[in-house]
Amino acid sequence: MPRGSSPKRERQYEHIKQSGEQRGMSEGRAKEMASRTVNNERARSGESKTASRSSTQGKSASQRGVEGPSTMTKQQVKNALGH
Known part of the structure; x- marks a missing residue:
């Protein structure tokens, strides 16, 4: 350990x-x-x-606290997530 x-x-x-x-x-x-x-x-x-890298990996944008990701473009979601 x-x-x-x-x-x-x-x-x-x-x-x-x-x-x-x-x-x-x-x-x-x-x-x-x-x-x-x-x-x-x-x-x-x-x-x-x-x-862990996987602590946020695999979570959807809405699970990460991004409001309204379904109405955004991919680029807007990436920007909201800080990518």
């Missing part, structure tokens, strides 16, 4: 690792899967220094 991990994330890591091992994964593969999963969750929730 990365330094500064919360007890919650350490429990989550152990749970995912044990689950993988019970399903027949090698210990190394289970550790890798648990680490990646926990790191993604930390990034999504803002617990890591760098935010």
Whole structure:
């Protein structure tokens, strides 16, 4: 686990690792899967220094707070999103 991990994330890591091992994964593969999963969750929730790229990726313009994207052109939506 990365330094500064919360007890919650350490429990989550152990749970995912044990689950993988019970399903027949090698210990190394289970550790890798648990680490990646926990790191993604930390990034999504803002617990890591760098935010996950996917925190806004995949969300529609209206989910990101742009008013009336359906009446805008693509360029107008891009400008509203700051692209």
